Amino acid sequence: xQRRPAGLATLxxxxxAIELGGTKAPGTLVPFGVAAIDDAxxxxxxxxxxxxxxxxxxxxxxxxxxFAAALAAHLATPARPLVLWCLGSNNLYAPGxxxxxxxxxxxxxxxxxxxxxxxxxxxxxxxxxxLAAVVCESDVTDLVASRRLHLxxxxxxxxxxxxxxxxxxxxxxxxxxxxxxPAPTQPSIGDTPGMxxxxxxxxxxxxxxxxxxxxxxxxxxxxxxxxxxxxANRRRATALANxxxxx
Amino acid sequence: xxxxxxxxxxxxxSRTAETAGLRPGMTLTDARALLPSLATAPAAPIxxxxxxEALADWALRFSPWVAICGTDALWFDISGCAHxxxxxxTLLNRLLADVRRHYDxxxxxxxxxxxxxxxxxFGKGGVVAHSEAETALAxxxxxxxxxxxxxxxxxxxxxxxxxxDLCHLPRAPLVARFGEVLTCRLDQxxxxxxxxxxxRRPPATHEARRAFAEPIADxxxxxxxxxxxxxxxxANLARAGRGVRRLVATVFRIDGTATSLRVGTSRxxxxxxxxxxxxxxxxxxLNTSPGIEVVTLAASTSDPLPAHQGDLAGAYDSxxxxxxxxxxxxxxxxxxxxxxxxxxxxxxxxxxxxxAALDTVHATWPPHxxxxxxxxxxxxxxxxxxxxxxxxxxFRWHGQIFQVARASGPERIADxxxxxxxxxxxxxxxxxxxxARFWLYREGPYNHPAAPVPRxxxxxxxx
Numbered sequence: 114x115q116r117r118p119a120g121l122a123t124l125x126x127x128x129x130a131i132e133l134g135g136t137k138a139p140g141t142l143v144p145f146g147v148a149a150i151d152d153a154x155x156x157x158x159x160x161x162x163x164x165x166x167x168x169x170x171x172x173x174x175x176x177x178x179x180f181a182a183a184l185a186a187h188l189a190t191p192a193r194p195l196v197l198w199c200l201g202s203n204n205l206y207a208p209g210x211x212x213x214x215x216x217x218x219x220x221x222x223x224x225x226x227x228x229x230x231x232x233x234x235x236x237x238x239x240x241x242x243x244l245a246a247v248v249c250e251s252d253v254t255d256l257v258a259s260r261r262l263h264l265x266x267x268x269x270x271x272x273x274x275x276x277x278x279x280x281x282x283x284x285x286x287x288x289x290x291x292x293x294x295p296a297p298t299q300p301s302i303g304d305t306p307g308m309x310x311x312x313x314x315x316x317x318x319x320x321x322x323x324x325x326x327x328x329x330x331x332x333x334x335x336x337x338x339x340x341x342x343x344x345a346n347r348r349r350a351t352a353l354a355n356x357x358x359x360x
Numbered sequence: 361x362x363x364x365x366x367x368x369x370x371x372x373x374s375r376t377a378e379t380a381g382l383r384p385g386m387t388l389t390d391a392r393a394l395l396p397s398l399a400t401a402p403a404a405p406i407x408x409x410x411x412x413e414a415l416a417d418w419a420l421r422f423s424p425w426v427a428i429c430g431t432d433a434l435w436f437d438i439s440g441c442a443h444x445x446x447x448x449x450t451l452l453n454r455l456l457a458d459v460r461r462h463y464d465x466x467x468x469x470x471x472x473x474x475x476x477x478x479x480x481x482f483g484k485g486g487v488v489a490h491s492e493a494e495t496a497l498a499x500x501x502x503x504x505x506x507x508x509x510x511x512x513x514x515x516x517x518x519x520x521x522x523x524x525d526l527c528h529l530p531r532a533p534l535v536a537r538f539g540e541v542l543t544c545r546l547d548q549x550x551x552x553x554x555x556x557x558x559x560r561r562p563p564a565t566h567e568a569r570r571a572f573a574e575p576i577a578d579x580x581x582x583x584x585x586x587x588x589x590x591x592x593x594x595a596n597l598a599r600a601g602r603g604v605r606r607l608v609a610t611v612f613r614i615d616g617t618a619t620s621l622r623v624g625t626s627r628x629x630x631x632x633x634x635x636x637x638x639x640x641x642x643x644x645x646l647n648t649s650p651g652i653e654v655v656t657l658a659a660s661t662s663d664p665l666p667a668h669q670g671d672l673a674g675a676y677d678s679x680x681x682x683x684x685x686x687x688x689x690x691x692x693x694x695x696x697x698x699x700x701x702x703x704x705x706x707x708x709x710x711x712x713x714x715x716a717a718l719d720t721v722h723a724t725w726p727p728h729x730x731x732x733x734x735x736x737x738x739x740x741x742x743x744x745x746x747x748x749x750x751x752x753x754x755f756r757w758h759g760q761i762f763q764v765a766r767a768s769g770p771e772r773i774a775d776x777x778x779x780x781x782x783x784x785x786x787x788x789x790x791x792x793x794x795x796a797r798f799w800l801y802r803e804g805p806y807n808h809p810a811a812p813v814p815r816x817x818x819x820x821x822x823x
Contacts, residue, residue, distance in 0.1 A: 218700075
């Protein structure tokens with residue numbers, strides 16, 4: 114009877130390995146550095162060689178773009194510093210990217226004229242050995258196409274980040290699917306906009322627990338993710354404490 | 361038909377017209393008098409030249425040494441080529457048969473270019489046997505020596521109407537009377553002095569070629585042949601210490617058409633796998649029917665490429681990047697793949713320059729807070745501000761109302777002084793109640809006489 118839990122654990126591990134994509138060992142795990150998010154991901158981090166989908170929640174997906182840039186920069190290593198960005202629209206603005214840790218001089222930008230070309234560019238780039246991540250601004254609804262992208266990403270341990278609009282149907286084979294919306298920032302002096310804050314939803318995670326939601330801060334000085342401190346509830350918490358004292 | 365000095369003249373005639381007595385140079389009125397049913401079209405010398413150039417390119421399958429002669433003829437230097445086609449006679453007949461599918465043509469083969477020229481134009485064409493030029497040319501008029509009209513007319517006037525009359529005359533009086541060009545042309549035609557032919561384009565130094573016994577139409581077989589040719593070419597290049605910059609693969613079909621596929625690399629390469637991948641993409645859409653008989657593969661541009669040892673400590677393999685960029689640019693065009701570098705300008709639209717993908721860039725970007733998406737052109741919005749020259753309180757875009765919770769600004773951005781009349785802009789970073797952050801600007805200073813009601817624009821969104 115004592116051996117049973119161990120057997121169960123082995124089985125679970127095997128199931129997880131199968132869920133993560135076959136017998137091949139999963140690629141590099143890149144932790145977010147935020148315990149709450151890493152706990153929700155299987156293995157304690159984001160698998161680099163996989164397909165990840167990032168969807169905006171508003172029509173103008175500024176927050177999703179920022180998160181994608183931050184994630185791409187986070188996945189890059191000195192051995193693989195380059196990120197390829199396959200444009201769907203023509204309005205990506207390079208001077209805004211350094212704030213998310215992505216130096217535009219490490220960026221290779223490709224303009225694809227149609228979604229088919231964008232898919233081709235993404236798959237070709239994923240099979241190159243020099244890139245850390247490929248960001249593709251295209252909605253991949255085709256099951257075969259998204260499977261191909263996933264396999265290409267896994268083969269060379271290059272992250273494939275699909276940046277899709279709010280109304281996208283989404284790729285079926287994505288390992289993780291994130292929904293990113295802006296969140297009101299902490300009021301700072303003079304009531305000016307403060308640091309970047311996202312309401313991040315892990316809508317789908319293969320082999321992990323989903324959906325989960327966090328408020329995530331991006332500190333561009335240090336280039337770190339951090340959970341937003343729940344300042345908004347302070348007043349209520351104080352009120353509750355006062356009540357308890359009065360009671 | 362050409363118009364010269366106000367008169368319409370015939371530039372070229374068809375064989376039917378020639379039987380009716382029409383000749384190039386005749387005026388149109390005379391021609392119509394001789395042949396009332398004459399159909400004419402304006403002469404197109406440029407198009408004709410292009411057609412001749414295309415024909416010269418096509419003719420490279422017979423000899424690598426093809427030159428254009430004047431506006432209506434081609435020279436071939438077939439030294440060392442005839443045995444590939446089963447002799448001179450067969451070569452000439454095959455060439456003529458192929459050309460005659462599209463054009464009316466005559467051809468002659470002789471020891472010297474001059475003799476071939478004369479026989480093709482004034483004789484029946486065909487092969488002039490070795491050292492038989494003098495006999496073959498003797499009966500031709502002197503114009504067959506490529507002389508100008510005055511010299512030819514002068515010779516005829518003194519009774520020297522045929523080439524045979526000139527051959528055995530003393531040289532000195534001829535030169536004194538008609539100039540050195542006459543004896544020179546005569547010697548060239550008879551093969552006594554060498555006349556070089558400059559090929560139309562220098563034959564590629566590195567070239568591989570395959571001729572099939574039976575025409576092929578199978579794409580797999582063609583790809584395998586290309587692979588074999590590439591191996592041959594790369595071995596050739598490795599011996600010479602060079603790498604391909606531009607690769608031209610040409611397929612010659614049995615119907616006399618030829619197609620060239622061009623592949624460029626961003627730097628010298630002789631890596632078979634990389635080059636084959638580039639070629640394979642171009643081969644995809646190639647029409648192979650009705651069959652391909654010859655395939656050539658040439659490195660039309662090559663650069664020195666010494667043997668290379670990989671960098672063990674390198675940050676990443678730059679060969680991989682170059683190979684990727686090549687694949688992308690060959691499919692999408694050179695401008696589609698780029699690097700971005702900053703440019704010293706205040707106007708947000710002009711702060712980014714696009715560069716070639718393999719340029720190494722080490723740039724520092726200005727530390728301003730800038731959006732991640734910039735709309736070009738800026739989107740017009742309606743905005744309400746608390747104080748006339750203050751930050752907006754709410755704005756409307758596409759029928760949707762955004763309530764501003766926080767704002768910072770203005771950041772005043774004016775155009776460079778050398779651009780006249782561009783209004784200055786007051787930029788605000790604003791955050792609406794959902795937390796979305798926008799970059800708005802008001803055009804022109806408040807209460808400007810030119811625009812009493814300020815105009816607002818949404819220029820970008822922050823991440």
